[in-house]
Amino acid sequence: MSRLVVISNRVAVPKARGASGAQGGLAGALNAALKTNDGIWFGWSGEEAANPSAEPDVQTHDGVTTATIDLAPQDIEEYYNGYANSTLWPLFHYRIDLAEYSRETGKGYERVNELFADRAAGLIEPDDTVWVHDYHFMPLGERLRARGFENRIGFFLHIPWPPTRLFTSLPYHERLVRTVLHYDLIGFQCNEWLESFLHYCRKELGAEVDDATGKVTFEGRTTYARSYPIGIDYDHFQSVGDSGEARQAQQRMMSSTRHRTAIIGVDRLDYSKGLPERIDGLARFFERFPEGNREVIYVQIAPPSREDVESYQKIRETLEAKTGRINGEYSEIDVVPIRYVNKGHSMAELYGCYRASKIGLVTPLRDGMNLVAKEYVAAQDPDDPGVLILSRFAGAAQQLSDALLINPYSNDEIAHAIRQALDMPLEERKARWDKLNACVRDENIGAWTDNFVRDLGAV
Numbered sequence: 001m002s003r004l005v006v007i008s009n010r011v012a013v014p015k016a017r018g019a020s021g022a023q024g025g026l027a028g029a030l031n032a033a034l035k036t037n038d039g040i041w042f043g044w045s046g047e048e049a050a051n052p053s054a055e056p057d058v059q060t061h062d063g064v065t066t067a068t069i070d071l072a073p074q075d076i077e078e079y080y081n082g083y084a085n086s087t088l089w090p091l092f093h094y095r096i097d098l099a100e101y102s103r104e105t106g107k108g109y110e111r112v113n114e115l116f117a118d119r120a121a122g123l124i125e126p127d128d129t130v131w132v133h134d135y136h137f138m139p140l141g142e143r144l145r146a147r148g149f150e151n152r153i154g155f156f157l158h159i160p161w162p163p164t165r166l167f168t169s170l171p172y173h174e175r176l177v178r179t180v181l182h183y184d185l186i187g188f189q190c191n192e193w194l195e196s197f198l199h200y201c202r203k204e205l206g207a208e209v210d211d212a213t214g215k216v217t218f219e220g221r222t223t224y225a226r227s228y229p230i231g232i233d234y235d236h237f238q239s240v241g242d243s244g245e246a247r248q249a250q251q252r253m254m255s256s257t258r259h260r261t262a263i264i265g266v267d268r269l270d271y272s273k274g275l276p277e278r279i280d281g282l283a284r285f286f287e288r289f290p291e292g293n294r295e296v297i298y299v300q301i302a303p304p305s306r307e308d309v310e311s312y313q314k315i316r317e318t319l320e321a322k323t324g325r326i327n328g329e330y331s332e333i334d335v336v337p338i339r340y341v342n343k344g345h346s347m348a349e350l351y352g353c354y355r356a357s358k359i360g361l362v363t364p365l366r367d368g369m370n371l372v373a374k375e376y377v378a379a380q381d382p383d384d385p386g387v388l389i390l391s392r393f394a395g396a397a398q399q400l401s402d403a404l405l406i407n408p409y410s411n412d413e414i415a416h417a418i419r420q421a422l423d424m425p426l427e428e429r430k431a432r433w434d435k436l437n438a439c440v441r442d443e444n445i446g447a448w449t450d451n452f453v454r455d456l457g458a459v
């Protein structure tokens with residue numbers, strides 16, 4: 001069997017910045033995928049170095065071999081803070097109002113992709129299957145091809161692909177997509193992002209597109225684009241939930257929210273997650289149902305993320321101000337309705353917090369998938385499950401249609417869904433949860449990896 005070489009910006013090595021809970025779903029998902037596949041995981045260490053070594057730092061932890069490199073300050077600024085997180089991230093989350101474009105960051109992005117191609121070249125053997133991840137490395141496959149690699153090379157995009165009319169606001173958009181067509185297989189989280197990509201290829205590039213198979217033919221090359229919804233490591237998550245740490249966290253949540261229903265939100269502090277809009281939805285709930293602030297306690301866990309990027313500093317300020325204002329308005333001497341926690345938590349602690357919460361509030365304005373929604377479902381007590389309130393704009397909504405699906409821009413819909421969840425009879429909660437849980441359990445991380453790697457070998 002050929003080895004799997006995974007390349008992603010973020011790698012779950014213990015020393016990586018952001019490793020404690022702020023790393024999003026990708027790192028955890030790939031960690032699980034690598035455990036079952038012999039191979040190597042290559043990416044950025046998360047560290048800055050004035051003169052980074054050309055030799056990757058290779059380590060094996062818990063059955064997974066990682067190879068990481070440090071990046072120079074200018075590279076971090078232009079590639080990570082710049083083009084990846086100030087241009088592509090907002091644009092791909094439909095926020096062209098926040099997307100910035102400059103020649104320097106565009107060049108920095110290309111330079112770092114060249115650098116990763118150079119360093120990866122020393123790690124890839126002829127029989128290896130290469131799997132590149134996410135918006136940081138869209139051109140990397142083409143850069144490897146330019147170095148003579150004829151391996152199977154696949155790409156998976158963890159975030160949405162925007163509609164063509166938004167995507168064309170990116171200067172040199174054609175150039176970027178042409179590079180992506182050098183992969184053998186391109187994976188998306190759900191059909192909506194896939195459809196937007198195929199639409200772009202047909203309309204803007206004039207490529208030949210077969211919607212039924214996802215085959216895209218352009219300038220003599222063929223690639224396939226399909227949807228592969230990512231899942232969680234269900235069994236591992238359950239075993240973590242069985243630990244003392246998880247039970248303790250559950251107890252802490254329960255005893256501190258006694259006589260009230262706990263509602264939980266867990267998100268990286270990112271404007272795509274719809275946090276101010278969610279808090280407005282809670283305020284609307286308190287306004288419409290005046291007893292509401294004695295009925296519920298909302299716990300928002302929001303580890304800070306990408307703190308050097310201005311739009312992330314702003315979202316933090318906005319959220320702090322809003323939470324403070326709404327707590328001021330609706331608190332009483334013995335009740336503070338919103339708890340806002342800026343710290344990352346371990347998987348076991350999160351499991352306990354999810355289990356102690358009778359409502360999971362997952363309301364991104366736009367999200368590739370959203371694994372918090374799946375973790376919330378997996379952590380519920382089958383005999384007394386909580387209710388998932390989920391944004392219809394998360395990729396997860398296409399699979400988890402038995403959640404209460406809402407429009408995250410509507411305060412009223414959020415408020416109404418909270419009321420509906422609080423009043424939902426046990427029977428209905430169980431019926432909904434059974435279906436949600438079956439999906440989360442069966443369409444798990446193993447199935448995602450197997451499906452993608454199998455297709456990459458077969459196309």
Ligand code: F6P
Nearest residue numbers: 010018023024025026027134158
């Ligand atoms: O899942 C999307 C994603 O951007 C991943 O690529 C990334 O690992 C995660 O969110 C967290 O972001 P960052 O690596 O920038 O901290």
